[in-house]
Amino acid sequence: MGVTIHDVAKAAGVSVASASRALSGRRKVTADVAERVSRAAAELGYQPNAVAKALRDQTTGTIGMIVPGIGNPFFTTMVEAVERRLQETGRDLLLCSSQYDPLIEARRLETLLSRRVDGLIISPCDIEASAPAVLSAAGRVPLVQLDRYIEAGGTDWVGLDDNAALAQAVEHVAAGGARTVVFAGSRLVNSSARLRLSGFQLATERAGLEARTPLLGEFTHEWGMQAGRLLLGDGPLPDAVICGNDEIAIGLIRALRLGGIRVPHEVMVVGMDDVGHAAMCDPPLTTVAQPVDEMAAEAVRLLEQVRLGRTRAIQRIAIAPRLVVRETSRQRTEGE
Amino acid sequence: MGVTIHDVAKAAGVSVASASRALSGRRKVTADVAERVSRAAAELGYQPNAVAKALRDQTTGTIGMIVPGIGNPFFTTMVEAVERRLQETGRDLLLCSSQYDPLIEARRLETLLSRRVDGLIISPCDIEASAPAVLSAAGRVPLVQLDRYIEAGGTDWVGLDDNAALAQAVEHVAAGGARTVVFAGSRLVNSSARLRLSGFQLATERAGLEARTPLLGEFTHEWGMQAGRLLLGDGPLPDAVICGNDEIAIGLIRALRLGGIRVPHEVMVVGMDDVGHAAMCDPPLTTVAQPVDEMAAEAVRLLEQVRLGRTRAIQRIAIAPRLVVRETSRQRTEGE
DNA sequence: GTGAAAGCGCTAACAA
DNA sequence: TTGTTAGCGCTTTCAC
Numbered sequence A, B: 001m002g003v004t005i006h007d008v009a010k011a012a013g014v015s016v017a018s019a020s021r022a023l024s025g026r027r028k029v030t031a032d033v034a035e036r037v038s039r040a041a042a043e044l045g046y047q048p049n050a051v052a053k054a055l056r057d058q059t060t061g062t063i064g065m066i067v068p069g070i071g072n073p074f075f076t077t078m079v080e081a082v083e084r085r086l087q088e089t090g091r092d093l094l095l096c097s098s099q100y101d102p103l104i105e106a107r108r109l110e111t112l113l114s115r116r117v118d119g120l121i122i123s124p125c126d127i128e129a130s131a132p133a134v135l136s137a138a139g140r141v142p143l144v145q146l147d148r149y150i151e152a153g154g155t156d157w158v159g160l161d162d163n164a165a166l167a168q169a170v171e172h173v174a175a176g177g178a179r180t181v182v183f184a185g186s187r188l189v190n191s192s193a194r195l196r197l198s199g200f201q202l203a204t205e206r207a208g209l210e211a212r213t214p215l216l217g218e219f220t221h222e223w224g225m226q227a228g229r230l231l232l233g234d235g236p237l238p239d240a241v242i243c244g245n246d247e248i249a250i251g252l253i254r255a256l257r258l259g260g261i262r263v264p265h266e267v268m269v270v271g272m273d274d275v276g277h278a279a280m281c282d283p284p285l286t287t288v289a290q291p292v293d294e295m296a297a298e299a300v301r302l303l304e305q306v307r308l309g310r311t312r313a314i315q316r317i318a319i320a321p322r323l324v325v326r327e328t329s330r331q332r333t334e335g336e
Numbered sequence C: 001g002t003g004a005a006a007g008c009g010c011t012a013a014c015a016a
Numbered sequence D: 001t002t003g004t005t006a007g008c009g010c011t012t013t014c015a016c
Helices: A005-012 A016-024 A031-044 A050-057 A073-087 A102-114 A131-138 A162-175 A191-207 A221-232 A246-258 A292-307 B005-012 B016-024 B031-044 B050-057 B073-087 B102-114 B131-138 B162-175 B191-207 B221-232 B246-258 B292-307
Strands: A062-067 A092-097 A119-122 A143-146 A156-160 A180-186 A215-217 A240-243 A268-273 A286-289 A316-319 A322-324 B062-067 B092-097 B119-122 B143-146 B156-160 B180-186 B215-217 B240-243 B268-273 B286-289 B316-319 B322-324
Touching (some): A016 A031, A050 B050, A062 A073, A062 A102, A073 A292, A073 B092, A092 A102, A092 B092, A131 A143, A143 A292, A156 A162, A156 A292, A162 A180, A162 A191, A162 A240, A162 A268, A162 A286, A180 A191, A180 A221, A221 A246, A240 A246, B016 B031, B062 B073, B073 B092, B073 B292, B102 B119, B119 B292, B156 B162, B162 B191, B162 B240, B162 B268, B162 B286, B180 B221, B180 B246, B221 B246, B240 B246
Parallel strands (some): A062 A092, A119 A143, A156 A316, A180 A240, B062 B092, B143 B156, B268 B286
Antiparallel strands (some): B286 B322
């Protein structure tokens, strides 16, 4: 480490100012200077110091991202999409996991801020407890919430149109002949959980289906299995189960099959997200896909807008989902 | 943004030096000064500028990590483990994906270096093409390879003891009564692929099993399915299939079952890694677990050692795997 | 078109 | 113990 622009300037026989100009190419220099500087830089193996540049420019070219957990394939997919998007404009991603803990989340927010990230993309882990730290951060740097959000509002948000997603799922099973249907989701500690449940209720009402008491636990495979067992032990099965995410759906199907129930013949199951192993499980899972790339693109675009200093209203962008019909939901033929 | 240590000093009525000392607590100041400074800082909402500190200290408290793809659950698990580990010493992770492309990888390496990361953890995507960039980076900053590595050697490495892993898998199916066995892995473009194949060959030889021609493709579910179909269409099935990772195993099992073959009754299948859905697939997958947390810890520890300036020999740390017997490999009872 | 110099925010010498 | 100051590496006025 350690060849600076001074070394390059000296080797090229010019001032540091000229070296800087030549290297950046943003100001005119004579061809001769340009040539000498670029050769000197190459020979010395000069590599600009981004830290010094950041201090000088008051911008780091870095975006911070905080997700509840990197283990969850949904967030992983999001991270990947955001990273790709940032690459296109030469920026880097500072990634943190809050490990589903608002305290850790607040701490990570602090360090990201102290590292002077140019913007923040966050999926807050708790709809209430995350609010103070998120709002305070939003006051200091462009911030957009992605997927999950805090109740308080006050910052931009990009996510799924959960109402539309649940409507698609419910209408799909209704069209397949379902009359009774239950929702297996997560306890209402985050916005996704709440939105999906209320979207489900809205949709079943509109479709005239009988909605049983929802099963609320975690967004995990384990909870899916438990929910399946609950269903098995509790009277007649519903015609269909709509799940809060794919993991729950896969666990639930497994429990059902272990209980001797055939999917979709006896119970239809629909997941949500379409990440990870949804397409590969057995049978392949019907689910509602989140347009992850679009969401990432929107989030980055929003960050940009604020950065350009435009004063603008707070934006909430809900992106339309796409139903992916695979094999866990069979369209029953007429009269069957 | 924008309250600096100067503002704090002025508000507290002391010099910036005293403010700095009081804030860091690393040098003696009178109780009075300490008190006034910390109150001023709190009132102004002072937040130290990590960029300036980094420039001054010539250290950023940041570790760069490059993995081939964030979509792969194995790398995700690794990233998570490393992130957790770094947290413990107050450092942050700058995460990049090379997208399995040596060119992108080299570029990411450059920008990480220019951001002056204190160390680099990388899983090079290509055993040969990744070498120049990795070696050049290793010359500028502490670097450890994790999991995959480049052929050239010359840097520290932490990974799985692949020979031991394959030995465990092979001995397990041999003990279960297998006589003929085939390996379904990835083409030999990275070190993991090579090591696992050679480990397999060694182990089958030692165990006196008949090893059929290996099936080499990608580390993906799709390739697993294709390999399964290949097996189905090609004469008598082997007694067991050892797979290069869990994704391949899950795909292969699916293809086999679609072909009417029962697992493990007709063919035993063993995966490798034990991340993602291995435990949750149907039937649950017997696999060889990578001790991811330990590997992450070792990698971070190695970085530390170099940082402390100890001159030391290049280290290669192979960590022992752990066989996880689930249901895709049945121990056949004696005389069956 | 080029060079000298200021300054981004911070900490550690060095003096007092 | 405290204050003054230099300097980390860079870019950009401001003169020439």
